[in-house]
Amino acid sequence: MKILIKIKNLSHQYNSPTKEQIDALNSINLEIKNGDFVSIIGSNGSGKSTLAKHMNCLLLPTTGDIWVDDMNTKDKSKTWEIRRKVGMVFQNPDNQIIATTVEDDIAFGLENIGINTKLMRERIDWALEIVEMEEYKKSEPHLLSGGQKQRVAIAGAIALHSSYLILDEPTAMLDPQGRNEVINIVKKLNLEENITIIYITHLMEEAAESNWIIALDKGKIALTGKPEEVFTQIDILKKLRLDVPQITELALRLNKRGMNISPHILKVEDMVENLCLYI
């Protein structure tokens, strides 16, 4: 598969208020391929958001390089093209939604890149349909629920036809239903629209939905692999201030007790199926 975001020896330093140099990222090497759904996990301050912000030129490397579709993020003439390709959704949709109706909000990004009205209409309808918000296009954003607002923010990003979507803890402020709405849309974008997803989260159940996990610790990649591989390493994860989904922890424990239950279980349904053989 084609490598689309390539990160080589990336380090990022910034000065703390006490003038110490802090290594937010330290020699990161990473390749993200077309169609990946990557979760980035790690403790507060481990460098997750700093890493993500390098992928669309919000931050530039102190040393090292990043290429997005063969464009180096340091090349200033490419900044806008990279930002159009790499959409970003932040934690609090209220900080991202600016217009007075849902469709105006999505039009904002399109207006900025100078798309004609007819095409704009098509893109808005397309984006709203994907996030299943078409019936709300005339609604005022502040009257929507958290999950709905976050879906509007996602629509605003994908309307620009971005090939990548970075979501920085998009469900932190949502209730369980809103969380499900957002994660389902993200999965759909990945599977049906082939948008590459970079998903930052503190919720291990959400990371379990991706096909690849990167665990950061103090600016370095501490652990990487498929969710079923990463989550069996419970001792390392706990040392990194992380956790495993409840159901995986249960599977690991039952497996240790000698039951024939795979320690790679990530979904409640799989556990139920396994247990039915015993109970």
Place this chain on the structure above:
Amino acid sequence: MFIYLENLCFTYSLGMPFETEVLKNIDLKIDQGEFIGLIGHTGCGKTTLIQHFNGLLTPTSGKIYVDGVDINTKGTNLKLIRQKIGLVFQYPENQLFEETIYQEIAFGPRKLGLPEEKIEKRVREALKMVDLDYEFYAERSPFSLSGGEMRRVALASILSIRPKMLILDEPTANLDPQGRDNILSEIKKIHDNFGTAVILVSHNMEKVAETVKRVLVMHRGEIIIDGTPQDIFEKHATDLIKVGLGLPQVTECMHKLKAKGKDVYTGVLTVDEAESEILKKCKI
């Protein structure tokens, strides 16, 4: 009884085009030293409800008694009520503003008019309660801390008022799993050691289930379920899902086994409990 709500109603923009009934006929009794989880989907009225407890909002109708005092009668000393009920808002670290952590935590006691030596005692005590070392932290800037530390300092600045009840609105949002567990265990310790009543507003079902002793479920401005976590997750699972809430994964697993005709206890809340229930029921 510490807090008593009688037929509490609250309507936003009363008499205006956007009039919205947010709280409907809420009756609630909370005793000294209880540990309560308040759950409900976004917009169900949780935050509006807790803002009534210390007089930040005044009910449209109904009454609120704190320690036997009707707090909305004329002449009530609301300052005294707010001393008794400490409210920790969402993202409390956004409220940090002082130059040093000492000053930050001293702000409340100072406003109470305490003498300096008592203030210092309160600051030391509050930092100890959130497990931060006084010597190391007191003179540092609150803005040089990590997210988890900032949140603890914010919590300490409420604790220094020595409230009888602590209300926390989503105290663990955005913290990493360990930071989340740490804050919750600090809160539990404060509850256990000082008898402080706690109301935890949260979306995290797994942690609520593990931590609290009583759960209130809100839906469209009403308290629809009130019971122990075991009781709620065992008997009201379908209602919880219907109102947009979830179950802890292990609880969901038990409910699904039960639905397949297996004889398992569905009031299981933690991995430990699930493990022992499964081992008990297994035909090995």
